[in-house]
Amino acid sequence: MIATPAPARPHTRASLAAHLHDLGVRPGGVLLVHAALRPLGFVCGGPQAVVLALRDVLGPDGTLVVPTHTPENSDPAGWNNPPVPADWWPVIRAELPGFDPALTPSRFMGTLAEQVRTWPGALRSDHPQVSFAALGPAAGRIVADHTLTDMLGEGSPLARLHDLDADVLLLGVDHGSNTSLHLAEYRWPAAPRARVGAAVLTGDGGREWVWWDDVDLDESDFARLGADFEATAAVRVGAVGDGTGRLMRQRAAVDFAVEWLARNRRTEEA
Template sequence: MTVPSTPRPRTRTSLAAELRELGVRPGSVLLVHSSLRPLGWVCGGPHAVVLALRDALGPDGTLVVPTHTPDNTDPATWRNPPVPHEWWPVIRDEMPGFDPAATPSRWMGVIAEAVRTWPGACRSDHPQVSFAAVGPRAEEIVAGHARAGMLGDESPLARLYDLDGDVLLLGVGHDSNTSLHLAEYRRPEPPRERVGAAVRTADGGREWAWWEDVVLDESDFDLLGEDLDATGVVRRGRVGSAECRLMRQRGAVDFAVEWLIGNR
């Protein structure tokens, strides 16, 4: 982001004030999906954004981000780009096992990566869809993340639901709203598929593991999100130059369950 494209510098102070104005609740649990570029030029970059989020939440609030690793998946399913069939066994044999302390997230953005590496951050031990959190409820949120049912009732998304947390889409749309996947698990008889990833073993080695899980499909989340916006439960505003959405996660998930039942 070049300086001339931003009317004025965005700072920790200005971003925190705009987050409070949008409705971020002090002391709450907040799941943030984000992109830095739409915010404009930020003095301090992603580090300043994390500080602003923590300022808005206050010392009793907990910040949560997705730290997913979608490259640690079965290469037979890769499409962008696909890899040759003869590569598949090599990838399954050689992909490093997921390590929550060391494995970087992929395609989650620099703000999420800043939280993942923040002092005192906790991260869930899921080889594909881990979450990281900072704050008083961090360990409670990320603990016990089941491998199967990875975005279901034994995931950090469900802990956020139990704690009546919020979701902030910071410069991104509903297609990035991972909480809507929790609704996929809660609709009747969702389709399932075989899923694989490289995991660590008890002796410090690695192996390729398979499990059965719900088929995740965000292809209609933009349409779902338009209808969710129309209910009035989503607060919309700007933080920096970015269009943002803030919502209570329970309301969004409950609406999405009924929407998916009626539209899929």
């Protein structure tokens, strides 16, 4: 077996910051990051070094935002990775701990998101399924008043990022991970709806299971949507470590996606 050669030098906080600066991360801006760190190669300091590099480039006036979603806090009837027996569903709905922004970990968003969530001074929105964490001057405005219903729509941090003309960085991941594209689903009148459930804390220190009606989120075509968006030259693509970074203005991506969904999903349904 032929061994994979090691890079000439390990990647560091300083070298990653240089890559991010060259990619176009804006000092003083607001940046939503979706990341998988393994494609970056060996990073001296791991997730901590990546967060530090991002903050170095953003500077003291910039704000770093990550998704800290908790998809396991959902109706077990819809679980498929893995599914659970139907006779477990009532037990899970009755016993799953209520979402606590300070305590509930984000298990499926990657190590960078969890690093930011636990960073001193980070603020987190209180949605039981699709919370976001933020570090920086605009953090409070971004995570405040995250509505339970229309959870990635106009009452969500995604809409606040749109208001703030934020950037989106896909770091080692493709457009299938671009949560901002879900905001376009809420701005697309034909979006189907679904019943959603989660465990939440109550004001008296207890917990309860709540249900609500929301958009039936569907990212199955986001990779194709993103490829079409890249074809407009609106995405800056460059090396970050051994991996690839994709940087875009969130407004441009969402506005493009609204029109794209109207053309393509309606065509598929016809």
